[in-house]
Every structure is written in C-alpha cells, then in structure tokens.
Amino acid sequence: MPRPVFDQLWTNARIATMCGDDLGMIEHGAIASQNERITWVGFAADAPIADAAVVHDCAGALMTPGLIDCHTHLVFAGNRAQEFEMRVQGATYEDIAKAGGGIQSTVSAVREATESALLQQSEQRLHVLMREGVTTIEIKSGYGLDLESELKMLRVVRELGRRNALGVVTTFLGLHALPAAFAGRADDYVDHVCGKILPVIAGKGMADAVDAFCDEIGFTQAQTQRFFETARRIGLPVKLHAEQLSNQQGAALAGKFGALSADHLEHLDVAGVDALAKAGTVAVLLPGAFYVLRETKLPPIDALRKAGVPIAVASDLNPGTSPIVSLQANMHLACTLFRLTPTEVLRGVTVNAARALGLQEDRGSLAVGKRADWCVWSVAEPAELCYWMGGMKPDRIVAGGKERK
Ligand code: NIG
Ligand code: FE
Numbered sequence: 001m002p003r004p005v006f007d008q009l010w011t012n013a014r015i016a017t018m019c020g021d022d023l024g025m026i027e028h029g030a031i032a033s034q035n036e037r038i039t040w041v042g043f044a045a046d047a048p049i050a051d052a053a054v055v056h057d058c059a060g061a062l063m064t065p066g067l068i069d070c071h072t073h074l075v076f077a078g079n080r081a082q083e084f085e086m087r088v089q090g091a092t093y094e095d096i097a098k099a100g101g102g103i104q105s106t107v108s109a110v111r112e113a114t115e116s117a118l119l120q121q122s123e124q125r126l127h128v129l130m131r132e133g134v135t136t137i138e139i140k141s142g143y144g145l146d147l148e149s150e151l152k153m154l155r156v157v158r159e160l161g162r163r164n165a166l167g168v169v170t171t172f173l174g175l176h177a178l179p180a181a182f183a184g185r186a187d188d189y190v191d192h193v194c195g196k197i198l199p200v201i202a203g204k205g206m207a208d209a210v211d212a213f214c215d216e217i218g219f220t221q222a223q224t225q226r227f228f229e230t231a232r233r234i235g236l237p238v239k240l241h242a243e244q245l246s247n248q249q250g251a252a253l254a255g256k257f258g259a260l261s262a263d264h265l266e267h268l269d270v271a272g273v274d275a276l277a278k279a280g281t282v283a284v285l286l287p288g289a290f291y292v293l294r295e296t297k298l299p300p301i302d303a304l305r306k307a308g309v310p311i312a313v314a315s316d317l318n319p320g321t322s323p324i325v326s327l328q329a330n331m332h333l334a335c336t337l338f339r340l341t342p343t344e345v346l347r348g349v350t351v352n353a354a355r356a357l358g359l360q361e362d363r364g365s366l367a368v369g370k371r372a373d374w375c376v377w378s379v380a381e382p383a384e385l386c387y388w389m390g391g392m393k394p395d396r397i398v399a400g401g402k403e404r405k
Helices: 081-088 093-098 103-112 115-131 147-163 186-203 221-234 250-256 270-279 287-292 301-307 327-338 342-348 351-356
Strands: 006-016 025-034 037-043 052-057 062-065 067-069 134-140 167-175 209-214 238-242 261-264 282-285 311-313 374-377 396-399
Touching (some): 006 037, 006 374, 067 351, 081 093, 103 147, 115 134, 115 147, 134 351, 147 167, 147 186, 167 186, 167 221, 186 221, 209 221, 221 238, 221 250, 250 261, 250 270, 282 351, 287 327, 311 327, 311 342, 311 351, 327 342, 342 351
Parallel strands (some): 006 052, 067 134, 134 167, 209 238, 238 261
Antiparallel strands (some): 006 025, 025 037, 374 396
8 A cells, every 4th residue: 555645535526616717616526635735636537546544525515615704803792782772773883883882882891801701702603603614714803992902802812713723813903993091082092003002912923914994983094094004114914994884095095005905895986996906905895794784885896896806705793783693694695785696705705805814825715735624515506605594504624634523
C-alpha cells in the first residue's frame, strides 16, 4: 500500500467551487485535503482514491465552500426586545437612538456584563450560526466605547475563535456611537479613539480591521476620515457602515482608503458606486437590517452589478437592527427583498464574503491551496439553499480539514 498523501477524499459530490464568475460547478466531483488545506479538486473519475487515508462518498449531494458571515455584531449582552416593542408601535430606530436607547442600551449592558457572561451569551448565538454551515465569521466590537470595555469585547471575540472550530475575524468598531461621557463632544471622542484606544488595541494585536458608522446618528465623513487615517498609519484595513440611513458620501471615503468593504448602502448614489468599483471594495448587503427597519429604499443593486462591484451578503446579527440569528434567513431575504439571484447570494456568502475580509486568497472557494472548509447539503439544486428560510442545515461540515461532529 502506498503511503496516503491525502488525509481525506470526499467523492461523488456536485461541487459548487465558486471559481470563475458563477457557481463553478463540477458535477461528479471530488475533493481532497491534507491538514487544513485543499490539495486536490477535480472529477470523481480522476480522483486519487488510492492515495487517501479516508474516503467519504457524498452520494451525489451538493458541496459548497463553508459559509462566511462577513458582518456581525454577534458579541453583545442582553437584548432590546423592549425597543422592538416600541418600534412595532411606531417609534423609529432614529427616535430611539436620539432618546438615549438603541446602541447606547447595549453599551450599558455590555459594560455591566462580566466577561464570562458576555462569552456565554455570545457563544450560544455562534453555535446556531455554526450549525447552519458558517465556517468563518467576522465579529465587531463597538458596544464598549471605552478602552476597557472594547478590549473586553475583543477578548471575547478572540476566545470564541479559540474555543470553536471556525475562523473568527475581529473588527474594532471604534466609531459606532458617541458614549455619554463625550456627549456634545464628538470630535474629542474621535481624538480619544485615535490617540488612546486604537493604538492600544492594535498594539495588543486584538483587531484585524477597523470599522465606523458614518451616518446622521453616527459619525460624519470628516470624523470617519480621521479615524481611517490613524488606522492607515497603524497598518489596519478599514471597513465602513456607509449610506445606511442617509447619504454621507461614506462610499467615496471607503473608496479613497481602499476599504475592504462598504456595508448596508441603501442610500448609495451613482458616484458612490463608482468609488467602490474603482477601489475594488466589496459591497456588503444586509437584508436583515433592511427588513427589520422596514426600509423602503433599496440599495442600487443593478448599478452595483453593472459597475462590477463584488457583492457579499451578511447577517449583521445585532440586538437592534438585525436580531436574526441566521445567515440563511438573510440569504433568503437577499433574494426576496433585494432580488439578488441565488447564485449571487451563494457567491455573496462565500467567495465575495472572503474578499470583504481580505481573505480571498485563503478561503471562500474550493480550489487547491485554499482552506479545507466545506459543507455537504442534501439538496437537488443550489437555489434551495436560498429558498428555505429556516430549517436548512448541512448534513456534514468540514472546517480547517476536520469534520465537525
Ligand atoms: O449595522 N448601523 C449601526 N450598527 C448596527 C446596529 C447596531 C445596533 O442597533 O445595536 C447595524 O445596523
Ligand atoms: Fe452592522
């Protein structure tokens, strides 16, 4: 017997590799990995079965890359069900924020929570997403808004990555809301974040990227720019909550700083689309937040398509605008509300989501050298993964070359 050169080989799968411009389907495909990397992909008929230590027969099931949720606020304490009730009765998200609720309510809850309570509450949500086939997730801070509490959140994010079989990317959302201690002094807060918080967080290696909320109830374009300049000096990539509730020309700024992604984008204009296209910035669409806020203004999807801007889809999981603990519900909503095609959505939660995290060379598609992250689904058609809202789970999940049990 020759020594096996692959840890495992999975054969007889319909593999949606996500290579090329569409699903990159290999009907009757097989894939092999060694350690945490893919080492062979091709037709089942050519599969090097004799070289594999273990062979799995997928019996014609669909295989996709592991799903990537590239925009979440998964780490938080408590919930905002009371505000939900107020909104049902007519109050708007902005009304609640201006009255000191909204993000501020969660900031109070996070500051009060012990680190272990924060970890435990967040991990429950993480496990729900993992069962749906999520193998990489981005998690933002931004409910601490002071050095200690932001560090507490970021430590929890890193700990989630250590304890669970998935990739976790941490984003320091320094400019999320103005903390009460800086009321009326937004510029001072921005100075504080740039001078005292971001350098410490970056120095400890706790952030992979930074993010800001550029909006009327968030921060201005000029304030966001100062924050981005600091990030650039430190060497951290930027992302931006842009044009969600109003148009602050956030996309133009994102483009100028070569942002990994600009997210939400309901109020994006033609110039903004152009800026994203020129910079190669990913447009991350968040249909769950659109739905929960009962928005009516759609992101300019056709213009994004025509300009060739890569589109990703994410859950935005958070206690205010997207209490939806499901990437798959968001995949369905992206089709139903935004009229993205199932193919666009599947690319949006794999290859384009990887790109929104700067990880496109590492994961998001099934090709030699990429991370061995994949899901096996007993569905007849890829579109079925977007068709159901709830109840769809992969039969088997491989993350980093290991099958999750
Ligand atoms: O992505 N827009 C700002 N941030 C979040 C909402 C956070 C919250 O309401 O707690 C979002 O929608
Ligand atoms: Fe968000």
